[in-house]
Amino acid sequence: MKIIVYASALMIVGSCATLSHKEKVQAIKNNITIVSPNNVKTYANTITASELEAHLNNFASDNYEGRQVGSEGQKLAVNYLKDYYISENIATPLEDSSYFQTIPKSYLGEQYNDSENVISYIKGSEKPNEVIIISAHHDHEGIDENGEIYNGADDNGSGTVALLEMAQAFKKAQLEGHGPKRSILFLHLTAEEIGLQGSRYYTQNPAFLLKNTVANLNIDMVGRIDKSHKDTPNYIYLIGSDRLSTELHYISEVVNDTFFNIKLEYKYNEENDRNRYYYRSDHYNFAKHNIPVIFYFNGEHEDYHQTTDTADKINYPLLEKRTRLIFATAWQLANQTKRIVVDKT
Ligand SMILES: [Zn+2]
DSSP states (O other), X not given: OHHHHHHHHHHHHHHHHHHHHHHHHHHHHHTOOOSOHHHHXXXXXXXXXXXXXXXXXXXXXXXXXXXXXXXXXXXXXXXXXXXXXXXXXXXXXXXXXXXEEEEOHHHHOTTSOOEEEEEEEEOOSSXXXXXXXXXXXXXXXXXXXXXXXXXXXXXXXXXXXXXXXXXXXHXXXXXXXXXXXXXXXXXXXXXXXXXXXXXXXHHHSOXXXXXXXXXXXXXXXOSOOOGGGTTOOSEEEEESTTTSOHHXXXXXXXXXXXXXXXXXXXXXXXXXXXXXXXXXXXXXXXXTTTOXXXXXXXXXXXTTTSTTOOGXXXXXXXXXXXXXXXXXXXXXXXXXXXXXXXXXX
8 A cells, every 4th residue: 555655656746747847848949939930931942852853863873983082973073062052153161262171181091082071151141250050971982892883872962962952042042131140051071981081170170160150950861761760751860959059959849840840859869879870970070069969860771881872762752851941940040149059068
């Protein structure tokens, strides 16, 4: 009897605690005001599955020979990105106007050639020195010993073309008088596959001061579905969102609740997750410097780091929806009056 009473008292305490936590979360969320929701919808809708597919059919084609760091194929790939930004009239913040931040082979390792990060931006209208960085690596594994090409459509053609479409959407907004208040940097990183070197180099040679870097939204594989979501594809894994800024985490959720209702999955964000994804893509080089990050990731699948990671296997409507989510999150971070606060270390 005593034991039963004890157990039910515990249950009551337990449920009260859960409720008050939920209420607390709701109160935080209620405090977040989405900036210009109609504009978010208008410009997010310019990001389309068909344009993402057209870019990816090109970017993950055999022409680029698996985009290995410093290879001919990778040079063609970075020129594709640069030519795109020039054609869209989207500038670079780099002083020599080259769009390329060249990383010397002495930095990458003697077995590699020089390689490039590609950088473009939309200048903020009110706080141009503060920047939100949206990043994705463009390099991949090259060609295997049998001559098979690692096309890397999901890894990370998907993130690369997401950046192209988001940049176009922000540019259109700017041209129509709705440009972001803070700057948005589109950072196509090299040398992720050989140890996150492109992002490390960038953070040592940043285009904007790191202390003015508000957040990094990093995308690495967002065009596919992992095994556990075969029947529930409307999802994305988020990693890191609550590690440095509670506010970032809830902004990300409110943006999603307001516009998209994608299932945001956090299992890989757990501190003891044995995959350690938090440390395994480019966002980590920003987090290291206390810059809040969100890493967007679809999980691994049977074609991960195989020559079969090809453009025909991408789920384009899903890639569209996920890209729109990231766009809308960046929009909020760039336009809300107060810069997000770092409240954890
Ligand atoms: Zn990757």
